[in-house]
Amino acid sequence: MQLMVVEDDDAVAAALVDAVQAAGHEACRVVRGTDALLQHQRAQLILLDLGLPDMDGLEVLRKLRQVTEVPIVILTARNDERSVVRGLRQGADDYLVKPIGLAVLLARIDAVARRSKAAAPDTGIVSVGDLQVDTGKREATQAGRELGLTAKEFDLLALLAQHAGSVVTREQILDSLWGDAFMAVSRSLDVHLTGLRAKLDRPGMIVNVRGVGYRIEAVIE
Structure with a gap:
């Protein structure tokens, strides 16, 4: 599976990319929300931080949901109830709070991917x-x-x-x-x-x- 990591912290991004690649996935990393909007078609699942340098991650989520149903997992340090509720109501498939164990993160990614695959429309x-x-x-x-x-x-x-x-x-x-x-x-x-x-x-x-x-x-x- 091709993942896109939207994360401005170099150390966090490197750890995430290494973890998902070690689990057998492919991964790319972008820093800005505008990059995610332009390149999202490359991804089968998006890991989205909310604290981005050019725009709020919730705005990125809102705009992505206008054009794509690709699974989006929010991974952020924001743990206030308002942000969690907004993220899920605006279309995030899961909301995870840093720090989080890599094993748990990978399990949640797999769970979201399974749900998305089961809901995918037939082609033909x-x-x-x-x-x-x-x-x-x-x-x-x-x-x-x-x-x-x-x-x-x-x-x-x-x-x-x-x-x-x-x-x-x-x-x-x-x-x-x-x-x-x-x-x-x-x-x-x-x-x-x-x-x-x-x-x-x-x-x-x-x-x-x-x-x-x-x-x-x-x-x-």
């Missing part, structure tokens, strides 16, 4: 009405007709289809397809969305939820 063919998206073959058809999508159009359609009936925020889409949900403003999404809608038999399947994002749903005629 996703259907929305007469639309079928085969994520393995990277093919999309509607009423049996091949849509002929570009790579980015397919990625966009697959993301929306996998969350059919629910809103996918603009930040989630930008982060998933371009990796720049927070650090840049991109008009590429609008271009690819227009192209995708033009290729669908029913462009109205993709609903614009103003100020939030987009939702795909079957259209009944």
